[in-house]
Amino acid sequence: MENTPTSKNRANGSAEPAEETGPGTDQGAHPGGDGPGGRNRAGAESRGRVLVVEDDADARDLISHLLRREGHDVVPAAGGAEALALLREVEVDVILLDVMMPEVDGLEVCRRLQQSPDLATIPVVLLTALDDMETRAAGMRLGVSEFLTKPIVKDELHRRVATQVGVRRREATLDRVRTRLDSLEG
């Protein structure tokens, strides 16, 4: 799956100036993510495009900032409806989704994603309170990939997002192996 930043995406981006996240940044210095056994830290392989769905503007800006600084490409959305609309236009690797939002909340977004074959495979990281077992259980049933506990801890955010971007990379690698097998079988 191609993962080049598009102008479409930039246009959907927040008002913040686009940060350059090329190989010249310090991200490449992170160890790990380099083998089947490596825990993901943000290396070149684990940078992707993240849809950040959070109705609280401060939280959304902070999360977006942290992810951009780690080298990810961020598409912010202020609510569930906006997120679902954006997903029709932009391809993303991971959806970071707050649970508590007015109107279309996080679990409802999950439900709608599940109904769409194209969107159901995008990993969802659900932002939830630590004690909220009910939401966690509901999220489990709705195919959520990870939970991220609020208040957000930076390292945890990066670890969860990197893991799920890594999943997308793995999918791409397996796709390449399938292509190789096709050519072997002629």
Added chain:
Amino acid sequence: MQDREQAVRLVGEHTLVRQVSDLARRVSSSDVTVLLLGESGTGKEVLARSIHATGPRRERPFVAVNCGAIPTELLESEMFGHERGAFTGATVARTGLFAQAHAGTIFLDEIAEMSPALQVKLLRVLQDKEVRPVGSDRSQRVDVRVIAATNKDLGDQVRRGLFREDLFYRLQVIPIALPPLRERRSDVPLLVEHFLARHNAGRTRPIAIAEEALVHLWEYDWPGNVRELENVIERAVVLCEHDRIGVEDLPPAVRAFLSEKRLPRPVLGADGIDLNRAVEEFEGRLITEALERTRGNKQAAARLLGLKRTTLVAKLRKVRDATGGVDEDVPRDEAARAAAGGRARA
């Protein structure tokens, strides 16, 4: 070489599991060499068995060799066999595992542990389809499908000169990487159900699992992957005094995982710890929690923490600088030092 009953398919519905299973199904019909990659416990042997069990060789032997578990000096004779008197203790001739796997499949697990000398010999076997028992001057033909596996980054082993490049390319015609369980948490409930169903089969008292226990299993990072989950369920089933596994039946490490996230207990590991950073993180979490509980009221939060409001505000500024700050490179140390100084004054 273990032969306990195992499911001959990977259990899961995660997109990665589907992709891996699909590849396994496709390679099973041919003899193409497959290299299975993945952390221990991710199901490499299960997948190898499923490739064998669904292919044309399924009526023939499946022989598993753990190259890491057999002492280097014994591995060659284990694999290729030996003549009587080939070495001290070789009182009788012995058939090797390759010959035992004739017409079937040999599964070479932990292939990266193989010595360089044996790597050369294995390469020759793969090329010539012949094995020569230790102490023998005659080779014998073997028709064996080879599936190799490793939890190491074999490419990296090649770059470091620990693994032969020619053998690497020979083995990894079709590399299939199995995901660690923490990358496919959504399969945890399904796996739990699978292991419980296996336990419950034929029992009068079936055991279920409480939702909260399932949430804990989901959150745990599973360094030992599916095998560890299987062991945890087996243990819980034994310990469980009712018909439902609860959080209290889970091992402390799994149980503690969620609560430690709230306030992680700093661990002084073998590599030491960055004390400033640990203290900073701990402090940051307590401050955030106090603010949450007081709905952002700094005066009340300061009281909860036994601080003056001004001290809390100063700390807050430092924590913000350190976690969400504008530039991490320079101020981290300074912030830590300043925070330490702040504590002394407070």
